[in-house]
Amino acid sequence: MGPFDRGILVLYTVTLTLLFLALGAFLGGWSDPVQRLWSEVNTPGYREILWVLLVVYIIMGLRLLWRGLKPERKRQAVVHEGGLGQVRVSLTAIESLAEKVTAAVPGIKEVKAKVESSPRGIALHLKLITVPDINIPAVSEDIQCEVKDSIKNVVGIAVSEVRVAVESFKASKPRVE
Numbered sequence: 001m002g003p004f005d006r007g008i009l010v011l012y013t014v015t016l017t018l019l020f021l022a023l024g025a026f027l028g029g030w031s032d033p034v035q036r037l038w039s040e041v042n043t044p045g046y047r048e049i050l051w052v053l054l055v056v057y058i059i060m061g062l063r064l065l066w067r068g069l070k071p072e073r074k075r076q077a078v079v080h081e082g083g084l085g086q087v088r089v090s091l092t093a094i095e096s097l098a099e100k101v102t103a104a105v106p107g108i109k110e111v112k113a114k115v116e117s118s119p120r121g122i123a124l125h126l127k128l129i130t131v132p133d134i135n136i137p138a139v140s141e142d143i144q145c146e147v148k149d150s151i152k153n154v155v156g157i158a159v160s161e162v163r164v165a166v167e168s169f170k171a172s173k174p175r176v177e
Contacts, residue, residue, distance in 0.1 A: 005067050008060050015057070089155050091115040091122075098124055101150045102143050107134035109170045121158035122151075125165070132169040140164040 025033065041050065081087075098113040110129040115122050124147060130136070144162040151159050 005064070009064060012057070012060050012064060089157070091117070094122065094124075094151060094155060094157070097151060097154060098126065098147050101147050102126055102128070105139060105143055105146065107131045107139055108143075118160050120160040123161040123163070124151075124159060125163045128164060128166050129168045129170050130166055132171060136166055140166075 022037070026035075040046075094115045095113040098115070099111050102108055102111040102113070107130050108128055109131060112127045114125045114127075116125070117123075126143065126147070128143075130139070143164055147162050148159040151157060
């Protein structure tokens with residue numbers, strides 16, 4: 001739930017709480033202040049405002065209902081279902097594994113991985129920063145095989161696709177001693 005929806009929820013909750021407190025006061029015998037407030041609000045100048053507020057609160061209530069019933073997208077992948085239950089590995093952990101495997105390849109300076117679920121397994125998108133003097137097609141093919149094999153061996157999930165995108169080149173600086 002985002003900040004907009006949380007703000008709506010706070011406003012909606014405070015308003016409903018105040019309305020129910022007024023109803024409780026009315027049912028508890030304190031009808032004079034509640035009737036005086038109602039007669040003040042029920043004047044012809046305030047009726048239009050009450051209709052607008054009613055529509056706004058109905059829309060807010062419907063939005064909160066929709067957000068409450070809408071299933072949230074989970075970033076997990078089911079690996080194995082056994083007699084004792086499910087084993088789950090988060091997609092963030094798979095991204096981390098792919099980044100570690102890719103960073104170990106010579107010539108790779110930086111890597112950022114993104115994992116997406118697909119019906120045939122998972123798809124990985126790797127964004128790389130490399131040194132300028134490597135053979136990119138050969139290194140990319142090595143990275144694709146390494147990442148696919150590592151994730152299959154460690155996590156047990158089939159990798160359907162590994163996309164490699166070289167975003168930039170970074171020259172390695174010689175060490176000064």
